Amino acid sequence: MIEVRELTKRYGRTVAVDGLTFHVKPGRVTGFLGPNGAGKSTTMRVILGLDRPASGEALVNGRRYDRIRHPMREVGALLDAGAVQGGRTPLGHLSWMARANRIGIARVVSAIEQVGLAGVARKRVGGFSLGMRQRLGIAAALLGDPAVLLLDEPVNGLDPDGVRWIRELLRGLAAEGRTVLLSSHLMSEMELTADHLVIIGRGRLIADTPMRELTAVRDVLVRSSRAGDLAGALSAAGGTVAAEDDGGLSVRGLDPEEIGDLAARHAIPLHEVTPRGVSLEETYMRLTGGGADR
């Protein structure tokens, strides 16, 4: 569990985070969204004790990061995957981290296996692709087998294979009961990965909502060779029907089962019944107004 309470962080005159409050609960992936400059990285840095807030607090499992005795065993983070020295190997780098944090060597081996780097464990990181570096960064985050994970843009620059791998990994970690906070600008990917969303703008909370509420069904697209008769029957049953340019009908206020049953009662053939949702991208743009914050 991560608790951010009334958090404010300033850099000179810039208020990067402004009285922000939200909780990140275990057992689900929480997406952290906001335009460029909204304050996501700053919030993550404060949670990880890398920045001190002007006021408010951020707690991991009920404690401030700097009060946690073995931080890597409680919270793992991926902030900047490019940070490893090129001369190091995954095995060397992770062993060094494990020693510094009193983590057994067995965890190094399993973290390397978990991220699929076993074949290059003794190769220099300097020759690694961006995807391999991301995997190494995730191995470092997983090293202490932490219950809480924070990942800032983990899918940046990855190929579709890598993107899917991270999605499945994060969903699996949440299913094990871990707390996962994930920031990304890729809306379509976020829609597939996150169960819950925290959206901020200009350092303030805009939404703290389950994904399904942001991408709820908008209408049902219906097609029939007797569209006129169907439209009449749907309207009489309380639906709001609008004709689309291509002959389809947009129906609101009735669900697909009701539409199907109604058509059957009137012996009207149906050629298509498709519930249509709002995409996360559309909702996000409406909530944030689009564009960068600063």
Ligand SMILES: Nc1ncnc2c1ncn2[C@@H]1O[C@H](COP(=O)(O)OP(=O)(O)OP(=O)(O)O)[C@@H](O)[C@H]1O
């Ligand atoms: N070290 C710093 N010194 C001065 N200003 C900073 C510093 N770090 C962040 N800021 C400012 O704080 C605000 C929030 O930045 P932050 O990086 O947290 O946003 P973000 O939501 O992570 O953006 P992005 O999506 O672009 O990564 C911005 O105005 C940024 O310029």
